[in-house]
Amino acid sequence: MKTMILFITVIMLCSNCYAQNDVPSADVQIKAALLAAPKEKKDSCTVYGYDTNKQFILLRKGTNELICLADDPNQAGFSVSCYHKDLEPFMQRGRELRKQGMNDQQVYDAREKEVKDGSLQMPKQPAALYVYSAEDKDFDHATGEVTNGYLRYVIYIPYATSASTGLPEKPTGKGMPWIMNPGTYRAHIMINP
Numbered sequence: 001m002k003t004m005i006l007f008i009t010v011i012m013l014c015s016n017c018y019a020q021n022d023v024p025s026a027d028v029q030i031k032a033a034l035l036a037a038p039k040e041k042k043d044s045c046t047v048y049g050y051d052t053n054k055q056f057i058l059l060r061k062g063t064n065e066l067i068c069l070a071d072d073p074n075q076a077g078f079s080v081s082c083y084h085k086d087l088e089p090f091m092q093r094g095r096e097l098r099k100q101g102m103n104d105q106q107v108y109d110a111r112e113k114e115v116k117d118g119s120l121q122m123p124k125q126p127a128a129l130y131v132y133s134a135e136d137k138d139f140d141h142a143t144g145e146v147t148n149g150y151l152r153y154v155i156y157i158p159y160a161t162s163a164s165t166g167l168p169e170k171p172t173g174k175g176m177p178w179i180m181n182p183g184t185y186r187a188h189i190m191i192n193p
Contacts (some may be wrong), residue, residue, distance in 0.1 A: 022073060023050050024141045026059050029070035031144035033059075036082040036132040036151065041066050045082060056095065067091075071139065078139040078146065081131045086123035087156060090186075093120055108186070115158075115185040122158040122185055129154040129188070153191040160187045 024032070029049035034042045046062035049070030059070065068082040069091075083091060090111065097107045114120035134149040160179060162169050167179040167189060177191045 022141065023052055023054060024070075024144065028141065028144040030059055032078075032139070032146065033068040033070040033080045033082070035146060035149065036080045036130040037066055037068055038082075038130070041082075046085075077136055078134040078149075079131060080133075081129060083129040084123070084127040086125075086127045087129065089121055090156075112185055123156060126155050126157045126189075129156065151193065153193075155189040155191075157187055157189060158185050159183060160189075165189070 023029075026049065030047045033047050033049065034045060037045050041064055044062050044064035045060075045066040045068045046058070047060040047068045047070065048056060049059040050073055051057050054073050065085050066082045067085055067088055069080060071078050071080050093111055093114065094107050097110050102110065111120055115122055130151065130153060132146070132149055132151045134146050138147045138149065140146070157165070157179075161182045162179055165179055167177055169179055169182055171178045171190070171192065175191065175193045177189050179187060180190050181187050
């Protein structure tokens with residue numbers, strides 16, 4: 001009986017140790033986050049990620065216009081992104097609202113209200129977002145290597161519509177750009193190669 005209790009205790013401690021250490025190292029997080037960045041921009045991007053307590057932190061200060069985010073260890077799947085610095089107020093506000101427990105629709109609604117009342121600024125010109133995704137099983141936490149990853153491109157263009165851009169509201173061919181959320185503060189052009 002004592003052996004069984006000791007065995008169960010060891011298993012619980014080991015699983016707890018793994019859970020606390022499932023955040024990749026800063027170097028691995030940076031390497032993985034940069035998978036979303038255009039090749040010529042990778043060396044100079046600012047990169048945010050997570051500490052061992054899964055708190056959002058600055059991993060590397062960059063010198064160019066792109067901000068990259070490491071994979072969130074609190075979310076299922078693997079997803080990293082890079083976006084133009086002019087999108088940072090929008091992105092940061094989304095992180096703050098989600099941290100308060102809001103769901104996606106509540107975040108959309110809160111940001112829309114703030115954009116309309118002028119307390120949240122959206123870029124005045126189109127701004128790029130690059131998203132690189134994969135399944136959890138395809139991301140190696142030790143090396144930062146990803147197999148079967150998928151890169152998509154997003155260009156935020158607030159309040160744009162199909163009529164103002166000439167783009168359809170749904171993709172009509174492989175890799176064809178289309179406009180999502182037309183006419184709203186979060187209107188963006190989607191390009192899924």
